[in-house]
Amino acid sequence: MANSNLPRRIIKETQRLLSEPAPGISASPSEENMRYFNVMILGPSQSPYEGGVFKLELFLPEEYPMAPPKVRFLTKIYHPNIDKLGRICLDILKDKWSPALQIRTVLLSIQALLSAPNPDDPLADNVAKHWKANEAEAVETAKEWTRVYASGA
Amino acid sequence: MKYYYSDGEESYNSYDDDDSENYSSSVEDDAMDEDESCQSDGDDVGGDVVSDNDDDMPQAAERNDKGYIFETEADVRKRQDEVTASVSELLSVPWGLAAVFLRHCRWDAERLENEWFADERRVREAVGLTAEQGDAATSVNDRPLTCAICFDVHSAGEMISAGCAHYYCRECWGGYIHAAVGDGARCLVLRCPDPSCGAPVTRELVREVFAAGEDDDDDRARYEAFVVRSYVEEGTSKYVRWCPGPGCTLAVRAEPGSAPYEVACCKCRHVFCFRCGEEAHRPASCGTAREWVTKNSSDGENDNWVVANTKHCPSCRVAIEKNQGCNHMTCAAPCLHQFCWICLGAWSEHGGNYYHCNRYVAHAPENAREEERREHAKASLERYIHFYERWAAHGSSMKKAREDLERLEGGALAGFAEANGVSQAELGCLEEALALIMESRRVLRWTYPFVYYMDPVRDGKKIELCEHIQGEAEDSLEKLHKCVESEWDELKVTAAAPGAEFDAATAAVFAAAFKEYMLKLFVLNTATRNHLKMLVEGFESGLPEFEGTL
Numbered sequence: 062m063a064n065s066n067l068p069r070r071i072i073k074e075t076q077r078l079l080s081e082p083a084p085g086i087s088a089s090p091s092e093e094n095m096r097y098f099n100v101m102i103l104g105p106s107q108s109p110y111e112g113g114v115f116k117l118e119l120f121l122p123e124e125y126p127m128a129p130p131k132v133r134f135l136t137k138i139y140h141p142n143i144d145k146l147g148r149i150c151l152d153i154l155k156d157k158w159s160p161a162l163q164i165r166t167v168l169l170s171i172q173a174l175l176s177a178p179n180p181d182d183p184l185a186d187n188v189a190k191h192w193k194a195n196e197a198e199a200v201e202t203a204k205e206w207t208r209v210y211a212s213g214a
Numbered sequence: 215m216k217y218y219y220s221d222g223e224e225s226y227n228s229y230d231d232d233d234s235e236n237y238s239s240s241v242e243d244d245a246m247d248e249d250e251s252c253q254s255d256g257d258d259v260g261g262d263v264v265s266d267n268d269d270d271m272p273q274a275a276e277r278n279d280k281g282y283i284f285e286t287e288a289d290v291r292k293r294q295d296e297v298t299a300s301v302s303e304l305l306s307v308p309w310g311l312a313a314v315f316l317r318h319c320r321w322d323a324e325r326l327e328n329e330w331f332a333d334e335r336r337v338r339e340a341v342g343l344t345a346e347q348g349d350a351a352t353s354v355n356d357r358p359l360t361c362a363i364c365f366d367v368h369s370a371g372e373m374i375s376a377g378c379a380h381y382y383c384r385e386c387w388g389g390y391i392h393a394a395v396g397d398g399a400r401c402l403v404l405r406c407p408d409p410s411c412g413a414p415v416t417r418e419l420v421r422e423v424f425a426a427g428e429d430d431d432d433d434r435a436r437y438e439a440f441v442v443r444s445y446v447e448e449g450t451s452k453y454v455r456w457c458p459g460p461g462c463t464l465a466v467r468a469e470p471g472s473a474p475y476e477v478a479c480c481k482c483r484h485v486f487c488f489r490c491g492e493e494a495h496r497p498a499s500c501g502t503a504r505e506w507v508t509k510n511s512s513d514g515e516n517d518n519w520v521v522a523n524t525k526h527c528p529s530c531r532v533a534i535e536k537n538q539g540c541n542h543m544t545c546a547a548p549c550l551h552q553f554c555w556i557c558l559g560a561w562s563e564h565g566g567n568y569y570h571c572n573r574y575v576a577h578a579p580e581n582a583r584e585e586e587r588r589e590h591a592k593a594s595l596e597r598y599i600h601f602y603e604r605w606a607a608h609g610s611s612m613k614k615a616r617e618d619l620e621r622l623e624g625g626a627l628a629g630f631a632e633a634n635g636v637s638q639a640e641l642g643c644l645e646e647a648l649a650l651i652m653e654s655r656r657v658l659r660w661t662y663p664f665v666y667y668m669d670p671v672r673d674g675k676k677i678e679l680c681e682h683i684q685g686e687a688e689d690s691l692e693k694l695h696k697c698v699e700s701e702w703d704e705l706k707v708t709a710a711a712p713g714a715e716f717d718a719a720t721a722a723v724f725a726a727a728f729k730e731y732m733l734k735l736f737v738l739n740t741a742t743r744n745h746l747k748m749l750v751e752g753f754e755s756g757l758p759e760f761e762g763t764l
Contacts, residue, residue: 159409
């Protein structure tokens with residue numbers, strides 16, 4: 062089985078994620094593939110995503126932890142650094158990845174990204190433009206999307 | 215084997231009539247020096263794993279007195295290790311760190327020393343070091359530690375840090391460096407895996423991590439290749455460059471203060487400009503050459519290829535790709551039309567000394583304004599194509615000449631000499647001719663961008679003069695090239711096949727033909743050399759483009 066020779070690190074990380082989950086974050090491995098995680102992040106308070114429950118998928122590639130995990134939003138979200146396919150523009154998922162980082166730190170960083178959108182380093186161009194041109198309106202759209210797509214789970 | 219040198223610092227005055235030995239004499243001396251100077255093997259200081267091919271020529275340094283020397287990769291490494299070692303001693307830091315500091319200062323030891331003694335802390339901080347920090351450290355603590363990457367517990371001796379407080383096991387370090395090396399030059403700026411720590415991963419640490427396993431040989435070699443590339447490419451590039459010849463592994467080191475305009479690689483024969491790394495582009499300046507090359511590449515590779523490589527026979531319209539250097543074309547049977555590759559005019563019109571197809575003739579402008587604009591655009595394209603075609607044609611002819619020369623030197627000449635009872639020295643003229651053809655083609659090639667960037671209105675007179683000398687030189691060169699190619703083939707028909715016996719009569723016929731051929735070749739060599747000399751002098755003198763670049 063694919064799971065039979067799972068590195069000790071992944072087992073340990075998984076155990077810790079389940080026993081001491083980070084606030085507002087849950088991550089549990091899929092039963093068929095221990096490298097695939099179903100993730101839920103609660104929209105941080107005082108952000109346009111407050112009250113929303115965002116689903117993500119996280120996959121640990123064969124090279125993990127030397128290569129970063131692959132993470133993507135499954136829930137639609139209006140955010141300048143997340144595109145319509147759910148891909149996330151976050152340095153530690155790319156060139157700033159370090160094997161000393163973990164699934165937990167990655168998810169905490171994504172949660173922080175929800176609190177602090179960065180329209181200067183955009184992935185979703187039109188969202189970023191909207192954000193820079195009229196932030197209040199963009200935030201309203203983000204709240205609206207949160208209500209429509211991220212409530213109820 | 216001979217090596218041909220020419221050099222930009224020296225004027226072309228050496229091409230005197232009685233100077234035909236000039237090309238190779240100094241070079242043979244160099245070849246001897248090389249044999250005598252095989253003392254260094256280059257991999258002692260750093261114990262590098264990357265070995266050079268044994269047939270890489272200059273073991274220590276191929277010296278010549280032209281202001282530059284050739285070095286193998288091993289030589290370059292040795293120098294790099296030497297400067298690292300001396301800096302390490304001077305600053306009292308481990309050599310791995312010395313290399314990090316040096317790279318930060320673009321391998322300029324003097325700059326590093328100045329910066330270091332002015333403000334040591336700033337240099338340290340610039341490379342990510344915060345406090346007094348050593349180099350690769352194995353844990354001294356004898357308590358087993360948990361590696362923060364694999365989460366396994368390891369004995370103290372297995373745990374390594376980049377001189378900071380973050381210890382990881384040897385295996386995880388291996389994976390970490392392997393991933394970075396796989397990404398490319400990123401491995402040179404690798405930091406401690408701890409995201410909050412900037413401690414650089416030094417060569418020393420890499421060496422320690424890879425010390426054990428043979429499995430790591432590839433990674434180690436790749437890493438070391440990036441290290442030496444950093445030294446040449448990021449660093450003192452004012453003085454060191456790789457030979458840009460395809461597949462060539464030699465480096466050229468210019469002596470301080472000299473920036474040779476033309477450097478001929480002693481291994482691959484590529485002739486390039488040390489200043490800009492382009493193919494040698496005398497008499498055009500580096501700026502002109504760069505502009506020209508950029509212009510060419512922006513016009514679409516395919517178009518360029520078609521324009522440069524195929525034409526239609528003006529008589530029967532068959533498509534022709536040129537496979538020889540000479541511009542005198544004879545179409546395939548049954549057409550047999552003879553024409554000039556450049557202007558596609560009948561070759562008979564090129565007869566005598568009147569060679570004119572280097573000259574650009576603009577079409578008379580039309581009156582209607584619309585028409586005029588269209589014509590103008592077309593003319594500027596036509597003008598470009600005119601120059602491009604000639605530039606490209608010289609380039610491919612140059613390549614053919616080079617291949618011919620390599621074939622001759624690769625045994626064809628020796629075979630011919632043996633079969634026909636002539637000495638190889640007698641055939642030296644032929645090699646000389648090919649070398650001269652290569653050089654003339656190269657220089658002529660770059661006269662086209664040179665003229666292209668002149669203003670047809672303002673520099674009209676000058677252009678006329680340029681085109682005149684250019685035409686003379688090309689005329690002479692075409693004759694020489696034809697003599698070396700087709701007339702040589704004709705001579706070979708009268709010669710004995712390898713292994714066959716000559717009867718006395720045939721031998722006499724051959725001897726006479728051979729003598730005549732060699733005399734002709736000698737005359738053409740001399741004429742072409744003179745024309746080349748005039749060409750370079752003409753272009754380089756009195757043409758303001760050149761002032762200040764030599």
